[in-house]
Amino acid sequence: MTAGLDTPDRRGRTGLDRHGLDLTGNPRVRIHDVEVLSCDWYVLRRTTFDYEHTDGHVSREQRETYDRGDGATILLYNTDHRTVLLTRQFRLPAYVNGHPDGMLLETAAGLLDGDSPHTAIRREAAEETGHVIGTPEHVFAVYMSPGSVTERLHFYAAPYDPVDNPTGTTGIAAEGEDITTVELPFAEALDRVRDGTIVDAKTIMLLQWAALDGPFSRPGPLPRRD
Template structure:
């Protein structure tokens, strides 16, 4: 399968960028088609779930996010440490820096969990996920985010079991902590947790 960029037109330049990209690509039926798509360029980002194995707790963050506002949802989302990778940084260097800035901890060990596109239908952003081991009794700073970036971050420790409960009952509504918790600790899905009967089949609806 192949594709080629026919044209690329800048639509907006600010903290993020928006382009109109015309692409010709192969189809699964053997043909070709040309489509025009708008794409937001955010660069690369990283996120890290901080975990203290001695206490079996994870560190969660809360901060105001603009995304839920137009939907009139709660904009103070439960998240994990995350940030954009600055020019000249590796993703691991970036997330260790963010852990210190946002949470006041520097992990003594990091493990890469995976990489994913946040919204591949409209955005080029990729996020690398990490698990960071820390000693919750020895913070390296105050955390809370960078004042010059208008960050206002609250952090708190919860048990691993409580974090997984927050995931399953919907209190965690952001993608990065969802994936990090699942990749770090695993989760038996709905199918594994339920004994299906004939009442659950499509014909029974």
């Protein structure tokens, strides 16, 4: 008996080795075997499949995929003050891969954890920024690292009231979260993308959307601080 396969793992999951075996959407792909390498919290799998190439020959391939579930992220903005509200928190993967201190400026985000994207992002906005938002605008949904990570991230935007900004740290302490909110002029946030201070992909995508098609869009070049 193996946890995550025929008995529940620590998150109550079974059948993790059957993920993808029933897919029929691409006739050029035939999945043969799925091996669970780890399911301590998220799931690491090695999948063996046949792939029919454009020239007709078929090759046997293996790929590892990391399944952490889908997520959602949101840009909070205020058009009257022309500001955005971001978070700052420690990210170990960035720290061990060259970021000076691992403290990243980001849009609020989190995993769906069984909720709809709309419900999850309202929860995450409240937990990470202290703001209870109204109906968020859905911007797009994308695969952030499709070569190895299964996650699809849902992007949202919503206005916030600067008067309600919390002080101190936010996040769920029991989950090890130690988050501070950072309010920036929108033009400064764009400059921080240019100078490499903001290096988080989801944040850059939402800031660029806000400049091109969102609440700060306008004809001509993107705004720049003097």
